[in-house]
Amino acid sequence: MMTAPALAETGSALPQDVSETAEALMDAAASDTVGLQFVEDLTTEIGPRLAGSPAEARARTWAVNELKQLGFQNVHVEDFSIPYWTRTHEIAEVVGPNAQPLVITALGGSKATPQGGLEAEIVRFESLSDLQAAPAGSLNGKIAYIDELMYKTQDGSGYGLAVRKRSGCAKAAAEKGAVACLIRSVGTQSHRIPHTGIMSRDGALGALPAAALSAPDADQLSRLLERGDVRVKLDIGVQSAEAAPSGNVIGEIEGTDLKDEIVLIGCHLDSWDLGTGAIDDGAGCGIVVGAAKLIDALPAKPRRTIRVVLYGSEEVGLFGGDAYARQHGDDLDKHVLAAESDFGAGRVWQFQTRFGEGAKPYGDAIKAMLTKVGVAEGNNEAGGGPDVGVLRRAGVPVVTPSQDGRDYFDYHHTPDDTFDKINPEEFRQNIAVYAAFSYIAAETGWDFRKAADAESTQGAD
Amino acid sequence: MMTAPALAETGSALPQDVSETAEALMDAAASDTVGLQFVEDLTTEIGPRLAGSPAEARARTWAVNELKQLGFQNVHVEDFSIPYWTRTHEIAEVVGPNAQPLVITALGGSKATPQGGLEAEIVRFESLSDLQAAPAGSLNGKIAYIDELMYKTQDGSGYGLAVRKRSGCAKAAAEKGAVACLIRSVGTQSHRIPHTGIMSRDGALGALPAAALSAPDADQLSRLLERGDVRVKLDIGVQSAEAAPSGNVIGEIEGTDLKDEIVLIGCHLDSWDLGTGAIDDGAGCGIVVGAAKLIDALPAKPRRTIRVVLYGSEEVGLFGGDAYARQHGDDLDKHVLAAESDFGAGRVWQFQTRFGEGAKPYGDAIKAMLTKVGVAEGNNEAGGGPDVGVLRRAGVPVVTPSQDGRDYFDYHHTPDDTFDKINPEEFRQNIAVYAAFSYIAAETGWDFRKAADAESTQGAD
Incomplete structure (x- = not known):
């Protein structure tokens, strides 16, 4: 169904003009101002953009105007509705002889505490599994506390493990009779800055009031527990609604003879409410907008459409x-490639693909090009990014420019996710990567779905 | 008035047994547990200890028990009264099209805003001087904002400059007609963690509601001002009282034949309310308690009294x-040496004295000893520390073990001043220094006030 030129014509090596243009794009990215300005403006003029909130709606209006001003085509919003949750207040304090405040933040989907708060004894668990193994009824009237650390990794793999306690605490604690759930913040820093995040992806309210302690507060609570029983007062207020407006903002650099074929590069516009969503995910939006805009500025548009x-x-x-997948279900086969930038603004250190086996030579050609900006060649098991996962599962080829994520969880989902945390030089290297692979995908017309084909694969080797 | 042995007897070099004992104390400090446990217990069991608050009172009771249990003698509290101020709430938000919250903390002595808060336009100044130079009436109904950076220095000298905006903002802003004052937080970090501190040392309420923005929030406000007018809503609640109880907690390692002569080593027990006062100044208390306790554990007590x-x-x-100076005004001449540890727990990198000119050889002998724990020889212009400044001005010889303060203002006066910020190894090196100089001062009987004396100074050279 793709109109890819036969390998016999162009080979799996990049045509020289495509290669030269990709290199020029990467050079231009090094002094890009559009992408960084996009992040600065979004995080400054809108600030926090909680899903379903008036601020997210303002961000959509802002982004539509911005993309139009930048010269994107077919700029529009595709509306949808989500279940809504927001915090109104969150207070915790140790009561009794060691009375002192604790810094917490409610987890997304937390229930409210009863009016005026609740007060209960803390029971500490080293892990979610330990909590799950507690006898039924053993936490009646108590607050479960999971004190589990997260470690720094370049690829962010510590996050998946750490998030289990966030997803599982309230449910498991409720089963044991607890009245609330506390966790040590997911994350890798040790400031009085707690880390929020959703408890359940279905938008349902959690089973209990649930909150994360900042790392120093988790340390403090654990030290107090070493000294004896600890009672904590917890007062969490939330608002929720079954439906609130949200939407995807879309803009395009329209292609030429293959303009119906889509190279999709994405990010997410919403953010958690605590910070201004600079690394998560203003940076991703600046990267894809900056990359698309560099391509738009070329003397000739590429053949396929770049859709941001x-x-x-x-x-x-x-x-x-x-x-998006629902609204574009009928033309997913027109999506030749997809990627989402949603892991901050750290330097891209490897480039992963998920292509059909016959398209391996195309991946190799792109990877070879990206070594010029310091990117190692990754495997063919790319995830593509959270929002394009659904496209990947529907068969759309995806790539993942893997960013250095060692510092990402120092800021992610915390008040500290602010514009100053972005390193402009590393950010621009991301633009270089997105501009290069998007342009190559759009201009070559290659079919990244291509199934194994002994003859041409052999030829490419 | 001092009963110092004649130089002819002991010389200005350390007697060998004193030297050996001082070295043994420094060795013992490297594995000290008393000092660090003291800080851990204080910051955990009491937590924040705002001056004049019930928590500071609990800290006094706690410290008396602790010092008694550690075997200190003459443990008691010397009461006094202070003007009291505390925050009850502090909220700031940008209003209008860029509506978003701002992270602030009220400055010590801030007035409350009117019930329900106030809302006004921001006028930014690069420095306190710029605000002071504004025409009278030019800020009528507005909020003055001083956006002045502080830089990192090893000796903390950036703080004195940075504090000027904290002390001066409300007064100068009020003179120009402003309704409130905001400053960029004093401090050297860039987290969503604001920095508090007193506006005026006389305990009087400031002229206006006044607060500090965290560094990222200051960046944000300045970026918004580049884009146009900004209105901010400020809601600060405070409580104050003319008199609240406070006190100094005192304990001693009693000397022998010169027990009326005092080597005073101090710290402060109170802290700001935002953190748990670990580096400011739980660490200082742990250092002096740990040092005194090491001396107490010697086979023989030194001649003079060590007063903590x-x-x-x-x-x-x-x-x-x-x-303290008021209550001990009659026997300040019995204070042979004083020092306060109040600059965190960073490694001591130099040792300053302020001795009489004739006592220079004694200073040299102590400094030579401290080189064994990596301490450079400093000048004879020591300040001694904030609370012993009054003793220094009254003629009491002081020393300053200068700590590496490069990171101090990353945490100082913020919620982030917590126990995990203390490096145990560097903390113990401080104990080594305090134990060594305190022991030498107590055991030698040297007169650090000694005036210039051509003959003996020559002899010492």
Whole structure:
């Protein structure tokens, strides 16, 4: 169904003009101002953009205007609706002889505490599994506390493990009779800055009031527990609604003879409410907008269309990605490639693909090009990013420019996710990568779905 | 008035047994547990200890028990009264099209805003001087904002400059007609963690509601101002009282034949309310308690008394230091040496004295000893520390073990001043220094006030 030139014509090596243009794009990215300005403006003029909130709606209006001013085509919003949750207040304090405040933040989907708060004894668990193994009824009237550390990794793999306690605490604690759940913040820093995040991706309220302690507060609570029983007062207020407006903002650099074929590069426009969503995910939006704009500035447009998608409501359950797949279900086969930048602004250190086996030579050609900006060649098991996962599962080829994520969880989902945390030089290297692979995918017309084909694969080797 | 042995007897070099004991104390400090446990217990069991608050009172009771249990003698509290101020709430938000919250903390002594808060336009100044130079009436109904950076220095010298905007903002802003004052947080980090501190050392309420923005929030406000007018809603609640109880906690390692002569080593027991006062100044208390306790554990007590003073209410105006000087005014001549540890727990990198000119050889002998724990020889212009400044001005010889303060203002006066910020190894090196100089001062009987004396100075050279 793809109109890819036969390998016999162009080979799996890049045509020289495509190669030269890709290199020029990467050079231009090094002094890009559009992408960084996009992040600065979004995080400054809108600030926090909680999914379903008036601020997210303002961000959509802002982004539509911005993309139009930048010269994107077919700029529009694709609306959808999400279940809404927001915090109104969150207070915790140790009561009794060691009375002192604790810094917490409610987890997304937390229930409210009863009016005036609740007060209960803390029971500490080293892990979610330990809590799950506690006898039924053993936490009657108590607060479960999971004190589990997360470690720094370049690829962010510590996050998946750490998030289990966030997803599982309230449910497991409720089963044991607890009245609330506390966890040590997911994350890798040790400031009085707690880390929020959704408990459940279906948008349902959690089973209990649930909150994360900042790392120093988790340390403090654990030290107090070493000294004896600890009672904590917890007062969490929330508002929720079954439906609130959200949407995906879309703009395009229209292609030429293959303009119906889509190279989709995305990010998410919503953010958690605590910070201004600079690394998560203003940076991703600046990267894809900056990359597309560099391609737009070329003397000749590439053959396929570059579609930039600023997804809505990613943080609370990948609602934007699902809505996109639903709304474009009839033409997913026109999506030749997809990627989402949603892991901050750290330097891209490897480039992964998920292509058909016959398209391996195309992947190799792109990877070879990207070594010029310091990117190692990755495997063919790319995830593509959270909101394009649904496209990947529907067979759309995806790539993942893997960013250095060692510092990402120092800021992610915390008040500290602010514009100053972005390193402009590393950010621009990301633009270089996105501009290069997007341009190559759009201009070559290659079919990244291509199934194994002994003859041509052999030829490419 | 001092009963110092003649130089002819002991010389200005350390007697060998004193030297050996000082070295043994420094060795023992490297594995000290008493000092660090003291800080851990204080910051965990009491937590924040705002001057004049019930928590500071609990800290005094706690410290008395602790010092008694550790075997200190003559443990008691010397009460005094201070003017009291505390925050009850502090909220700021940009209003209008860029509506978003701002992270602030009220400055010590801030007035409350009117019930329900106030809303006004922001006028930015690069420095306090710029604000002071604004025409009278030019800020009528507006909020003055001083956006001045502080830089990292090893000796903390950036702080004195940075604090000027904290002390001066409300007064200068009020003179120009402003309704409130905001400053970029004093400090050297860039987290969503604001920095508090007293506006005026006399305990009086400031002229206006006044607060500090965290560094990222200051960046944000300045970026918004580049884009146009900005209105901010400010809602600050405070409680104050003319008199609240405070006190100094004192314990001693009693000397022998010169037990009326005092080597005073101090710290302050109070802290700001935002953190748990670990580096400011739980660490200082752990250092002096740990050092004194090492000396107490020697087979023989030194000749003079080691007096540990845990001052109260330092943060809000050096009230503890003043009270001590007032309450001990009649026997200040018995104070042969004084020092306060109040600059965190960073490694001591130089040792300053302020001795009489004739006592230079004694200083040299102590400094030579301290080179064994990596301490450079400093000048003879020591300040001694905030609460002992009043003693220094009254003629008491002081020393300053200068700590590496490069990271100090990353945590100082913020919620982030917590126990995990203390490096145990560097903390113990401080104990080594305090134990060594305190022991030498107590055991040699040297007169650090000694005036220039051509003959003996020559002899010492």
